[in-house]
Every structure is written in structure tokens, then in C-alpha cells.
Amino acid sequence: MGHLIVVGAGQAGASCVARLRAKGFDGDITLIGEEPVPPYQRPPLSKAYLLGDMDRERLYLRPREFYADQNIVLRLGKPVTKIDPQAQTVQVGEEVLQYDELVLTTGSRPRRLPAAIGGDLDGVMVVRAIADVDAMAPWFIEGARLLIVGGGYIGLEAAAVAAKLGLRVTLVEMADRILQRVASPETSDFFRDLHTAHGVYIREGVGLSRLIGTGRKVSGAVLSDGSTLDVDFVIVGVGITPDTRLAESAGLILENGIRTDDHSRTSDPHIWAAGDCASFPWKGTQLRLESVGNAIDQAECVADNILGANKRYEAKPWFWSDQFDIKLQIAGLNTGYDRIVTRKSDDGAQSHWYFAGDTLLAIDAMNDPRAYMVGKRLIEAGKSPSAEAVADPGSDLKALLKA
Structure with missing residues (x-):
């Protein structure tokens, strides 16, 4: 199946190469990362890792041995400096590597x-x-x-x-x-x-x-x-910007990040993109999501499509944040909301439900995993409960799924 190169050894890059091997890709795979460490989780950096509750090894998405066992070449500590789409090559230091398919998972940079x-x-x-x-x-x-x-x-x-x-x-x-x-x-x-x-x-x-x-x-x-x-x-902490430097220099089309089609392919037929760096079609615009869930799902969609699945990427936005003793879980996108419905529990849990008219768009759940899971399933199914039922703390949340 030739040589596949993934540029960017973060959550998306790691998810892509693991999916390819799990689905039977038997060509050569090279995963290139600028940092001198194997792919790791970023969300705990500003939480458990900074607090000292998680050591470095636990940050790693998979042990180093996984990549060797799966015949995935890890090239770490040196960035790709150039992509030549016509020759189908990438340059790492003085070395030029040939690819048959290239995946950009270059992530984002802090402002x-x-x-x-x-x-x-x-x-x-x-x-x-x-x-x-x-x-x-x-x-x-x-x-x-x-x-x-x-x-x-x-x-x-x-x-x-x-x-x-x-x-x-x-x-x-x-x-x-x-x-x-x-x-x-x-x-x-x-x-x-x-x-x-x-x-x-x-x-x-x-x-x-x-x-x-x-x-x-x-x-x-x-x-x-x-x-x-x-x-x-x-x-x-004033936000991040998609890392599109390589894509731009290679002449790929940019629009709110690296522009991809609904199959996560860029403007070059042999180059794909996923994660923080990539935008994809969403309700008439190019949406870019900065989340672990999107990085995994979009990278796995890329892997499937490289193997011929011809699958559209259907985003299911979800996010989370841990602050003090509160776990915030978010499902959906709240863009265009005109009403907030608040649901409170006796144990201090609370959730905010975003509606546009009668349509449920998103939910913020604070220490309320049940509300989060119900809200997420409703949003993904395109179902909207009544605002009155949501606000009533005595109503059965699971019953909303059957309404």
C-alpha cells in the first residue's frame, strides 16, 4: 500500500496511525513529531500534570513499544520543514522522505x-x-x-x-x-x-x-x-491558532485552518488533514473544532478513507474541563442560541441547556454526568425536549430520550 507519512505526533496523528494498523493497512507508516516525546494527552497538562498528580509516562497515549510492535516508525524531535506536493516528498532536516499519502495533524500554536x-x-x-x-x-x-x-x-x-x-x-x-x-x-x-x-x-x-x-x-x-x-x-491563555505553516507553504487552500472536504481531504488529492489544524464543511461554513474528540474522530475518518471507505466526516462536538472539584462536560455547539434553560439538582449539580427556539443545540453540565449523557444523545439524534421538562428537577432525564 505504499508509504504513508503523518506530520504531527499529537492526539490526531496517533489516532490515525493506530486506526490504520487496526484496519489492516500493511504499507509503511512514519509518524513525525516536532517534540522529543511520543504522542501524549494535552488536556491534563494544565490540570493533573501541572498539579503533580500525573507523571510524564501516564501522559503518553500509548507506550513507546506500541509503535515498534505495530511497525510504525516514530521520528521525534525534529520538525518537517517543507512539503513538495508535486514530488510527494517531505523534508526533515537534510533528509527527504517520499510519500504516497500524507496526513497533516499539525495541531495549533498558542497565541x-x-x-x-x-x-x-x-x-x-x-x-x-x-x-x-x-x-x-x-x-x-x-x-x-x-x-x-x-x-x-x-x-x-x-x-x-x-x-x-x-x-x-x-x-x-x-x-x-x-x-x-x-x-x-x-x-x-x-x-x-x-x-x-x-x-x-x-x-x-x-x-x-x-x-x-x-x-x-x-x-x-x-x-x-x-x-x-x-x-x-x-x-x-489568550487562545490558539491552527498551525497551517507547512500547508500554506505547500500551496494548500486555507479557510479557518487547512480546508478539507467532507471526507477530510485537502485541496491536494494525496494530502489529508485532521484535528486542530483542519476545518471541515458544517452547515454552509468551514468549522474547526479544538477538542480531543474531534482530533480522534476526524483522524480515524481519514484513516478509513485512505483505506477506501469513502466516508463523510460527521462531527459530534464534545468537550470537557476540570476546575477545582467541578467537572464541566459540554456537548453540541451553542452558536445561535437564544435561550438558556437551567436545571439544578439537590446535590449541587447543575446544567445549562442551549436552545434556539424549540431546538436543543448544546448543554453545559457541571458535575452532572447524567444530564450530559442525555443531552449529548438528544443532540446527536436531532431530538429536542421541552424546556419545561428540562427545567423541572423532578422530571426523569432518561424519559426525555423516549419523548
């Missing part, structure tokens, strides 16, 4: 603060790779003053870990509220109250003007309202 406002000072960090978390771990000292820039999930997860470890945490979010881009005001309120109760100082509607350095080390921050903070270090 960083500009050097002009102090983003290059020592002690200014991001959370994306193992090396990032290893570098920041020594800074997590009880009593240290931490500034987190950005009130999305990465920033809030890092804030929760820091607060647990006894740091003095200030989080600034330039939007009117935390999670504004991804969640309802009700979900924002829930997590603001949670963090405030654990001592995190959250400032919304306030941006960062610049960081102040003592020598080359960050020591303070000036905010957009003119106030100043003394800080020991800074974590920047």
Missing part, C-alpha cells in the same frame, strides 16, 4: 504576547506542550503572585491549579466576562463564583496594557484601566 508589551520577558509563559509545563512548574511556589491573562478554559484551569497550591492568583479578561466566546452568561457566572470562592481574583472588562520587567524578568503589569500589579510570573 503569545508581543515583545513590545513585555511578552518576551522571563517568567511569561504559555500552556501548550510538556516543555511549557515543565518550565513553569518551579514557579508554582506557595504565596507567589501569578497573573493569568485570558479568561478561557486554559486560563481558568491554570488558575484552579495555582489556587490549590496556595498561589495568589489574579486573572484578567478584557471581554465583559470570562468564557464570553464559548459559553452563556449563566456558565460564566457559575465559574466566576467558583473561582472567587477559592480565592482567585477575577477582573473582567480589563485588559493588559504592558508588562514591567526588572532586568529581563517580569515583575509587574499595567492594566488597561491604569492600575498596576506586582507579579512574580505570568501565564498567557
Whole structure:
């Protein structure tokens, strides 16, 4: 079956090569990763790994032996620098490798603060790779003053870990509220109250003007309202961008990431893409999902289609976040909602159901796995329960599936 090369040794890349072997692909497979470690889970980096509750080996998606046993060549610690679609080659260092099919699972890159406002000072960090978390771990000292820039999930997860470890945490979010881009005001309120109760100082509607350095080390921050903070270090959590650099230089069409068709093929017939870097057709637009579930599902769809399945990629969006003792589980996409229905339980569990008219779009479930599973199944089946039944804490959730 020739030589298949996967560029990007993250969740999507690992899922693709494992699926290919499981489905009987008997050609050569090479998985190339820029980092010097085998494919690993990223979500625990800002949670269990940063907290010290998970060691490095447990992060790995599979033991190193798996790749050798499956005759998958792992090339780690050196990036691909060029793709030549006409010659069907990739360049790694001075070496040129020929491919028959190429899969891009290059993931995403964290947005960083500009050097002009102090983003290059020592002690200014991001959370994306193992090396990032290893570098920041020594800074997590009880009593240290931490500034987190950005009130999305990465920033809030890092804030929760820091607060647990006894740091003095200030989080600034330039939007009117935390999670504004991804969640309802009700979900924002829930997590603001949670963090405030654990001592995190959250400032919304306030941006960062610049960081102040003592020598080359960050020591303070000036905010957009003119106030100043003394800080020991800074974590920047202002989002990620799809890593499309190789795709762009190879002349592939880009649209909200690397554009793929409904079979996850790019504009080149021998190049596929999956995961954070790739967009796919969704209700008349090109959607890109930043989630583990999407990385796995889309990568497995690519593997199946390389083997001739001719399968459309049907996304089933789901996400999660762990903060303090709360597990947030999200199903669906809330774009276009006009109403939130809240369901509360006596044990403190809570869920927010997003409706557009009478149509259920998504659910945020806080410590409520039953609501999450029911909501997810309803959304995937295209069924919408009545808002009154959802809001009634006495109603049987499972009965909603039969309605």
C-alpha cells in the first residue's frame, strides 16, 4: 500500500496511525513529531500534570513499544520543514522522505504576547506542550503572585491549579466576562463564583496594557484601566491558532485552518488533514473544532478513507474541563442560541441547556454526568425536549430520550 507519512505526533496523528494498523493497512507508516516525546494527552497538562498528580509516562497515549510492535516508525524531535506536493516528498532536516499519502495533524500554536508589551520577558509563559509545563512548574511556589491573562478554559484551569497550591492568583479578561466566546452568561457566572470562592481574583472588562520587567524578568503589569500589579510570573491563555505553516507553504487552500472536504481531504488529492489544524464543511461554513474528540474522530475518518471507505466526516462536538472539584462536560455547539434553560439538582449539580427556539443545540453540565449523557444523545439524534421538562428537577432525564 505504499508509504504513508503523518506530520504531527499529537492526539490526531496517533489516532490515525493506530486506526490504520487496526484496519489492516500493511504499507509503511512514519509518524513525525516536532517534540522529543511520543504522542501524549494535552488536556491534563494544565490540570493533573501541572498539579503533580500525573507523571510524564501516564501522559503518553500509548507506550513507546506500541509503535515498534505495530511497525510504525516514530521520528521525534525534529520538525518537517517543507512539503513538495508535486514530488510527494517531505523534508526533515537534510533528509527527504517520499510519500504516497500524507496526513497533516499539525495541531495549533498558542497565541503569545508581543515583545513590545513585555511578552518576551522571563517568567511569561504559555500552556501548550510538556516543555511549557515543565518550565513553569518551579514557579508554582506557595504565596507567589501569578497573573493569568485570558479568561478561557486554559486560563481558568491554570488558575484552579495555582489556587490549590496556595498561589495568589489574579486573572484578567478584557471581554465583559470570562468564557464570553464559548459559553452563556449563566456558565460564566457559575465559574466566576467558583473561582472567587477559592480565592482567585477575577477582573473582567480589563485588559493588559504592558508588562514591567526588572532586568529581563517580569515583575509587574499595567492594566488597561491604569492600575498596576506586582507579579512574580505570568501565564498567557489568550487562545490558539491552527498551525497551517507547512500547508500554506505547500500551496494548500486555507479557510479557518487547512480546508478539507467532507471526507477530510485537502485541496491536494494525496494530502489529508485532521484535528486542530483542519476545518471541515458544517452547515454552509468551514468549522474547526479544538477538542480531543474531534482530533480522534476526524483522524480515524481519514484513516478509513485512505483505506477506501469513502466516508463523510460527521462531527459530534464534545468537550470537557476540570476546575477545582467541578467537572464541566459540554456537548453540541451553542452558536445561535437564544435561550438558556437551567436545571439544578439537590446535590449541587447543575446544567445549562442551549436552545434556539424549540431546538436543543448544546448543554453545559457541571458535575452532572447524567444530564450530559442525555443531552449529548438528544443532540446527536436531532431530538429536542421541552424546556419545561428540562427545567423541572423532578422530571426523569432518561424519559426525555423516549419523548
